[in-house]
Amino acid sequence: MEKEIKNESANTLQNLSGLKLVDFGDSTGFACDVETGFCGPIDQKKEEDDK
C-alpha cells in the first residue's frame, strides 16, 4: 500500500498512533480544527510537526 501510493502519485503515508495517514500531496483538503473550531484548508505542515 505504502509503496503503491508513493509510486503512483508521490503521496506518502505517515504513522499516526498506529494508523497510516494518507497524504494527498497538493490536494490538502479542508477540515475543521478540533481545538479552535475554525474551518479551512488543512495545514499539512502543522499535522506533520505536531506528531
Next chain:
Amino acid sequence: MKITIWSDFVCPFCFIGEAHLNGALEKFDHADDVEIEYKSFQLMPDGDYMPGKGYAETFSAMKGLPLTQAEAMLKNVTESASRSGVEINYDIAKLANTFDAHRVFQYAKEQGKGNEFFQRAYVAHFTEGEILSDTDTIVRLAEEVGLTGAEVRSIVENKVNAEKVEQDISQARAVGVQGVPFFVIDNKYAVSGAQPIEAFSQVLNQVWEEEHAKK
C-alpha cells in the same frame, strides 16, 4: 471494508466530506461491501444557541473573532459547499450545542439508524435552520428516521448515553485526530478532512486492492 468517520453535525466540512465520499462510493465497484460507521465528535462543545443572533454573530462572540472575519469564514465555507453540490444556508442556520443530539445519535446507532440520523441532522442544521439543541426538534428529527419519539425524549431528558459520546471523543483524541471529518479505513488508513472525490476514490481502490491481494 469499513469506514469509520468522526464528525459533528455542525461541522461544515464533515457535511461536504460526506458528499465527496458518497460521490466516490457511487463510482466504486465494491460499494455494496463498504460499511460506514459514524462516531461522535463535538467541534464546538462551548457552542450555544443565541436566540435572535445570526450564525456569524454567534460564532464571532463564541470565538472572540471580529464579525467580519467570522462572516468571511462562513462565506468561504458556503462557496466550497456550493462547488460540491451541498446546500449550506448560514443565513437561517442556528449554531447550537450538539451534545444532546449526539446522545440521541448513539441511541439511533444502537437501533441501526445511526447513519440516517447523522445525515438528517446535517441537513436539519445546515440547510433547514433547525436548532439541534432543542429537545422537540431532536425528537422530531429522530422520528423522521424511524425512531420512537417517546424513547428519544426520555434519552434527552435523562441524559442517557453521555459516556458513549465522551468515549468517541476520547478515542478521537487518542488516535491523534486534529481535524474533522476524520476517516479511518479498515482500522489502518486515515484520511483527514474533506478530500476531493478523486482522492477518496484513489484510497478506496488502493485499500481494496491491498486487502484482496493478500487473499
